[in-house]
Amino acid sequence: MQDIKKYVEEHKDRFIDELIDLLKIPSISADPAYKNDIFKTAEAVKKRLQEAGCDKVEIVETPGNPVVFGEKILNSSLPTVLVYGHYDVQPPDPVDLWDSPPFKPVIKETKIHPEGAIFARGACDDKGQMYMHVKALEYMTKYDQLPCNVKFMIEGEEEVGSENLGWFLERYAEKVSNDVILISDTGMIGKDVPSITTGLRGLSYMEVEVTGPNRDLHSGLYGGAVANPINVLSKMIASLQDENNHITVPGFYDKVEELTVEERTKMAEAPFDLQEYKEKLDIGDVHGEKGYSTLERGSIRPTLDVNGIWGGYTGEGAKTVLPSKAYAKISMRLVPDQDWKEISELFKRHFESLAPKSVRVKVNTHHGGQAYVTPIDTLEYQAANDAYEEAFGKTPIPQRSGGSIPIVSLFEKTMNSKTILMGFGLDTDAIHSPNEHFGVWNYLKGIETIPLFFKHFAKLKKEE
């Protein structure tokens, strides 16, 4: 039997090349123009899963983008690990802020990644992290180190809210049945500070449209007399947060779980340097809800952010227009026990009520998902803990992330098993941003750690 560390060392160049091939396909789920690339990516993932040792791999059609499903069943009496990941990526906009083209991966050294990092859209989120599992399987199959059954469910709509995954889970309940769900789509605190994500925020993503007059008007002839939808939208958005940065949507905080003093004290012990945080982002100050720390604002508290706004003339030069319409994409990050559908409804009702008679407002819900928190006194968490200790020589820190994987709470509900979030990205990896990258060291360390989870999980299950 060959040691996983040694195996990774011997094959790392190929592991990187294979990931780079996958990163070259622009599988942007938000834009229908890339439909073909979605299918090409699904095909590529299928092929790689077959090569890595899956007995059966199929591309399962859904009303939206297909799910790649693969499995290697050793024995039905053994426990089953379901690996979830996604092959779709965020749009690369704004493209002109990338130092290299988003779909032409390059490896460059950075201060944090002296071993090099792969720069490309999806490098970390989630092609790179998903592919670690494929390579871990390759090792376990080749050296007979797979101690239990494994299934792969790699979807193509995570970046647009996993719209059809509920449909898929309902239809294929038996196919996906498992004993634990394993996901690498989060981060860790630092290369020398391994951590396991134990909480995710929920999400409610809305789009609003404010219509004033029925056509664009000359701002000289009508300005001052007819409501300008941009001015009105600005006022409406501004009113969504009060002077303490509390969100003003009535009922918004009703179900928000308040942490105990003990829990908050424990959070405050996590390594965090505010000065460094501000310097890295080049900001004069942080900004958020009164009464909470930056770490709390970014994880255990709900938020409201405008993700995009547009209206009127946005080209070069000047146009004196009073536009007919203005738009914004607004999303809220939610925490336990807020219900995303209820929050979306509260938002919609409130936003509509803000509109003066001089405009009309449309509010649409894009997508959403529930927040998620997992306990750490479970067998599954223990297995992950043991894997990190073996790989890193350090006990991982449980941490709640501000991000969302909307589907996770649905998994637990429909599949009745725990989810383990083993993320290997860093918060400097610029996921969803220009110049997204994934450290070569992190990528290989992930491939090394995953088989150890399988080992400890199977062992603990046997002892159970």
Add this chain to the structure above:
Amino acid sequence: MQDIKKYVEEHKDRFIDELIDLLKIPSISADPAYKNDIFKTAEAVKKRLQEAGCDKVEIVETPGNPVVFGEKILNSSLPTVLVYGHYDVQPPDPVDLWDSPPFKPVIKETKIHPEGAIFARGACDDKGQMYMHVKALEYMTKYDQLPCNVKFMIEGEEEVGSENLGWFLERYAEKVSNDVILISDTGMIGKDVPSITTGLRGLSYMEVEVTGPNRDLHSGLYGGAVANPINVLSKMIASLQDENNHITVPGFYDKVEELTVEERTKMAEAPFDLQEYKEKLDIGDVHGEKGYSTLERGSIRPTLDVNGIWGGYTGEGAKTVLPSKAYAKISMRLVPDQDWKEISELFKRHFESLAPKSVRVKVNTHHGGQAYVTPIDTLEYQAANDAYEEAFGKTPIPQRSGGSIPIVSLFEKTMNSKTILMGFGLDTDAIHSPNEHFGVWNYLKGIETIPLFFKHFAKLKKEE
């Protein structure tokens, strides 16, 4: 001698065809990509002026777009009319809201224009209205009806603030010297309600940029903890107008000329139907400064409108981004005796002061111009009045417009002569909007009325 009415009737098809040729060239001054079309349009105007009877026409270079200057000097002892117009046009955005391509002119009937209207960017503002003067000259030359000297100054930067016209006027003071400036770049109340514009608002056009973090961030990981420049910009814009829609920039109203009760009473007598106004624009209500009527808000009061806003992800679908930057184009319409440079400076200072420490703000002045009001007890106004009475059989109504021709107040200052604004557009012509058009009836009526101004002006000057 042939009657002008008859001449127009005989040649109207050609007049329309020639205008259509001019409208096909996309002379968009706001976008440097159309530089070539700017030159092409200047050449076309030069050629038409020569054909119409100018003795001398030249394309005069400036640091920006060239000015087409033409003249027909009968005798230096006669008075001189200087016709001002512009051959540049507004950008056509949003192009998808046009029913026909903006630079492929078509003639369609509308409810207001049963004789047809020419649909194209620049049809009314200002190629159509400028070209009326060229055709009026053609008639006057051909039938020896030109009673005085005439000069043409047709510029290519009106839609971007006539940046270099001051330079031109200073350099060529003698060349442009005149006894009255005649401009058709405004509108009239209705086809059966001729009017002469006696006031224009000034303009201060600004562009602002709000920068939060130094790169786009993941809204899950940073949302709530780092200032979102779109949310901040919205709050800043919202605060620029109070609950009574008064502009909050300190000092903004200090120099605003307040009209007397008598003047306001007279304004209120102008034909105006609020219900019809709202129906035409399909708005539930008007919206503006407390204490003033819709007509007042749109003409004698200063305003603040956001003409464009953008930031974050504005494509299809959803992107959970906390953007690095957000932008807005904001313009203010000014009234006597506000000074546009002073107002721009007050705005800049105030807007910068609104920024919280968590963001950085840049404020740039695009361009601007002074407001303008002309008296009606002058010889020049009398000549225009007489021309309208002869052409329309009705006395024209003097009216103050909400629009701006920033250069007009500079004309009076540098050239020491009065300006007469004989506009033939209607406020439904959608200038600066999709589907801009100019009624065929209005175009031909303009060609008919202009020689009458020349006649009455020369006559009154002789009698003076």
